Amino acid sequence: IDENVPPEILESRTLDAVAKYIKDGHISDIVVFVGAGISTSAGIPDFRTPGKGLYDTLRVKGLPRNEAIFDLAFFKENPDPFYSLAKTLYPGSRRPTITHSFLHLLHLKGCLLKVFSQNIDSLEQEAGLPREKMIYAHGNFLTQRCIECFTEYPDDEMREKVEKEEVPRCNSCNAFVKPDIVFFGEKLPMEFLDNMYLGHRAQLAIVMGTSLQVQPFASLPQELPEGMPRLLINMFQVGDLGTRADDVLLLGTCDDGVRQLASSLGWLEELEELWAKT
Numbered sequence: 001i002d003e004n005v006p007p008e009i010l011e012s013r014t015l016d017a018v019a020k021y022i023k024d025g026h027i028s029d030i031v032v033f034v035g036a037g038i039s040t041s042a043g044i045p046d047f048r049t050p051g052k053g054l055y056d057t058l059r060v061k062g063l064p065r066n067e068a069i070f071d072l073a074f075f076k077e078n079p080d081p082f083y084s085l086a087k088t089l090y091p092g093s094r095r096p097t098i099t100h101s102f103l104h105l106l107h108l109k110g111c112l113l114k115v116f117s118q119n120i121d122s123l124e125q126e127a128g129l130p131r132e133k134m135i136y137a138h139g140n141f142l143t144q145r146c147i148e149c150f151t152e153y154p155d156d157e158m159r160e161k162v163e164k165e166e167v168p169r170c171n172s173c174n175a176f177v178k179p180d181i182v183f184f185g186e187k188l189p190m191e192f193l194d195n196m197y198l199g200h201r202a203q204l205a206i207v208m209g210t211s212l213q214v215q216p217f218a219s220l221p222q223e224l225p226e227g228m229p230r231l232l233i234n235m236f237q238v239g240d241l242g243t244r245a246d247d248v249l250l251l252g253t254c255d256d257g258v259r260q261l262a263s264s265l266g267w268l269e270e271l272e273e274l275w276a277k278t
């Protein structure tokens, strides 16, 4: 056990210890890793919750298996299933959750290093986080381009096509247009690959709303240096969280968890006000 972790974290391993660690100014940089579980209360289903996740519930005709909806080879043959789902995920159609507002509050408090998000709904930015505080590991819907000639496609035309569940075609070569979200079979954004270990500079890691099933994102929390407390806020234990003496597990919904942490920090009223403005 690394001696530079304050004893109160090791002894009590509770949320209050983490909050004290933040309040005492030990922490200027928090790195956060999030997944679909932070957006489910915004009405966006996650992927793997049995019976509710997209991979269980998608009933789109023409899909050989539900994961194919994000498969590049399948999209090139048949983009219709993706565009029948895109409307649900497209920015502007959902209100951020209080968990997204908590990320914004961490930034306003000056202790957010970076949010690594697997989500493509950009609700973190809609909650107020500046773009430079985000690393989108799996891309997002904020931009789109042709899958053949890579010409960018206009945002307003894209929004219209998504609304009507129509497949946008490139204005230059007429091939299909795809949002800049990472499909299975595509390379990951350079912004993510170049910054994967940025979190090693943090003094605290928070992991929220992810099953940690998809590599290389899934390995990031376990590769954080020993001695950095890691707080998991998730319905269930995931990854190697909980195996280190200074890990703290807060099992339950993200929205309840961030309210509890905010309350321990004395920030709950401020958080509720911030969220009320989204």
Ligand code: APR
Residues within 6 Å of the ligand: 034, 035, 036, 037, 038, 040, 041, 046, 047, 048, 049, 053, 118, 119, 138, 208, 209, 210, 211, 212, 213, 214, 233, 234, 235, 236, 238, 252, 253, 254, 255
């Ligand atoms: N509060 C807390 N945890 C929740 C909540 C909630 N309200 N809702 C869901 N969860 C948990 C689930 O129990 C699960 O552990 O969040 C996790 C969501 O896991 P997944 O559905 O696998 O989503 P995610 O981890 O983001 O998936 C990663 O898979 O298909 C790819 O690219 C896709 O980015 C996605 C990646």
